Amino acid sequence: MKSQNQKLSIKHWAEEDRPREKMLQRGASSLSDAELIAILIGSGNHSETAVQLAQRILHTVENNLNTLGKLTIKELIAGFKGIGEAKAITIIAALELGKRRGNTDAPQRDKISCSRDAFQLLYPLLGDLPHEELWIILTNRAGKVIDKKKISQGGTGETSADIRLILKSAIQTLASGILLFHNHPSGNIAPSTHDDLLTQRLKKAAKLMDISLLDHLIIADNRYYSYADEGRMNED
Template identity: 75%
Template structure:
């Protein structure tokens, strides 16, 4: 019967913690970084082997790993208890927040990609749809981001009056509308088109501009402005 070789018995240059201290964090693979988080494996796997199996289960996609729940991690992988699952999810959430923290340093939103990067951490991993607005001043600087509504897996409701009230209260001059598609399909629905048209027409009456409507899914997005579809 083969006995598991623990990480402590590995050559020092192969141990994740020692490797990081000697070569820097960039030298570590995703599995090695994950192994440092979970600390130990199980009766038949080292921490690195367990981390490799977890990553293999999500096709080595960290975004997919970030969508797993505590229950999915603890029930799907022997050696992952609640504390380790919490550590994994917390670390991935910190990574998302770090990405989001880069945006406020910019003076303004200059493109759909700037807007996408700001809102992506809030919407990318949700199993349900949410509708948000980004309120802008005349220099295209962000005043505020506000969640308008939350729905099911296929749709969310949109209250035009709530959007306009938020914009007027914040003294905004421009609005960028956001929602996510948990299905992964970026194609706008007929309801998305109708919402875009209704909000654009209503905003115009209040001397406000709908600058874009962006649909987010994973690491991709669809921009009505980029596609030249704000004149629906």
């Protein structure tokens, strides 16, 4: 029988109490500072688990990560049994990354407020192609671009569209809006019957998932046709 002073190996903890498993189940934000540090150092010492060691480290700096970040590698090694050079370097490197992230501006996403915005975003990819390609732009509720993706590639006259692939991409990125694009290598921007059918099918399918088909643009040379601009997105 284990004595009360003998630590319980981390592999014997309840799964929800293990930092790595807890992160997988609940996300990084559910972990305490000590649990995050425990993941970094990986193991404790003969008398402490990684979490207990991390808690003790934080206690010495009054649980202040900024103060922890000011400790040197030598101070971490000398001050805490179980912290060697590799673990000390890992802690300092992680804190430095956090500091740099705080000083970095979040990337600005493209925003689509009209068909011209959408055209300018995809024209460089589709404008000069000798064959047809079908693309989508996925947006959030503010009209900011989450992702753009090629769905299919065809010949000189037509490309196929798998609505399931389009919706899968939208669902995976939690998009609220879809803009559909394809090019006409012939130079004729007029939509075909096939284009009309695809627009209506995708609009109805997306609506079932509470996703809006915002527009369908046909690009040819330096021109484009917009279903939304032509008032055709409200057609049944």
